Amino acid sequence: MGEMLRPLGPLVCVVGARPNFMKMAPLVRAFAAHRRLPGVVLVHTGQHYDLAMSERLFTGLELPAPDVNLEVGSGTHAVQTAEVMRRFEPVVDELKPSCVVVVGDVNSTLACSLVASKKRMPIAHVEAGLRSFDRDMPEEINRLLTDQVADLLYTTERAAAVNLAREGIEAERVHFVGNVMIDSLRQHLPRAIAPANTLAIAGADPTLVGGEQGFGVVTLHRPSNVDSPDALAESLELLYEIAQRLPLVWPMHPRVRANVDRFGYGPMLGRAAIALLEPQGYLEMLGLLANARVALTDSGGIQEETTALGVPCLTMRQNTERPITIEQGTNTLVGRDRARAADCVDEILRSGGKRGRLPELWDGSAAERIASHLECWLAAKAGARA
C-alpha cells in the first residue's frame, strides 16, 4: 500500500547557467539521500556552455554529469527562453515528473517553469521571493514570473515572504529554509584552492596576491555595468582607482572580455595592477574569495558568499535583491561611484571594514530541509490522489 502512494515520475532538476550549479549540487545530493523521494533526472539547458562557465563547475562541485543536455546556447532573451521551452517540453512529456525543481533567476529557470506550469506539473522554486524592484534587470522578470507559477517557494531570507505576500502568493506555498548556496560553500571550503596556485596555473604572477596589503577580487557581468561603452568605461575607471590601493584579481566573464576588445579598452586595463583570468572553477573562486580583503562585484551569489565568509563586499549596483547581506552581512552598495568605492576600500584597509554576522539558517543544511519538506509534500499529494 505504502508503495502505491509513492509518486512515480522523477524529480526533474534544471540547471542552465553558472550560478545554478552551486545551488543544485547540494539539492541533488540531499534528494538522493532521501529514499522515499523519486529519483533525480538532471537537465542542463546549455544556456552556459563554455568549459570554464559550465563543465569545470560541475567537477568542482561534484555535481553528476547531466542526464539530458538541451544545448540551447546563446541568443537574445526571447530566443534563448523560447528555445529552452521548445526543447524542455518533450523531455517532460516523456518523463512525467513528480516535480520540476528550478533554482535562481536565469532565463532557464523561467522557461522550464512556464513549460511545467502549462502541463500542470508541480514546480519547486529554490531561492524564491528575492526582489531588486528593478525591472531593468532581466533576472527580476524571471523571479516575478517563476514565483507566480511555482507551487513550492523555498526562500533564503525572511524578507522574501513579505515580497511574495505583496504579490498575492498564499503563505502556504512559501517555506523559509535557508540558503543552499551556503551549503555548497561550507561543504567545499576545506578544499578551496590557494590564490597563488590559481594565479600560477592561469599564467599570472602569483606574487600579486602575496603582498602585505593582500588583494581584492572582481567579478562583473551585469549588462548595466558592462554592455555600453560608457558604463564599461566607468566600471574600469573605478577598478583602476581601487587597483592603486591594492592589487585586484579579475576572472572575466566571456561577454565582458568581448566588450573590452570591441570598445578598445584593453590598453586602459593593461596599465592597472589587475590580473585578468579566465572564468574560474568553484574551488578556485572559493579560495580567492575566502582570502580576499574585499570583493568588488555585481553578482548576486558573491554578495551572499562574502557575507558567509565575513569578507567585505562592495556591490557595484544601485540595489540588491538580497537585503540581508546589507542589513546583517558584509555588503555595501557603491554603484559605479568611484570616490565612494575608494573611501570604502581605504576604510577596509584601515580597519577591516564591515564585519557582519551569519544570517538565520545559512547553516549548511538548507538542501536537507528542502528534501524533507518535498518528501512530505509529495507523499501527502499522492495520498490525496489515492
Ligand code: UD1
Ligand atoms: C546569465 C544570467 C545571470 C547570471 C549569469 C552568470 C540570465 C538572464 N542571466 O547571464 O542571471 O548571473 O548568467 O554568468 O539568465 N557566453 C559565453 N559562454 C558561455 C555563456 C555565455 O561566451 O558559456 C557569452 C555569450 O556571448 C552570450 C553571453 O555570454 O551571448 C550571455 O550569456 P547568457 O547566459 O545569456 O547570460 P549571462 O550574461 O551570462
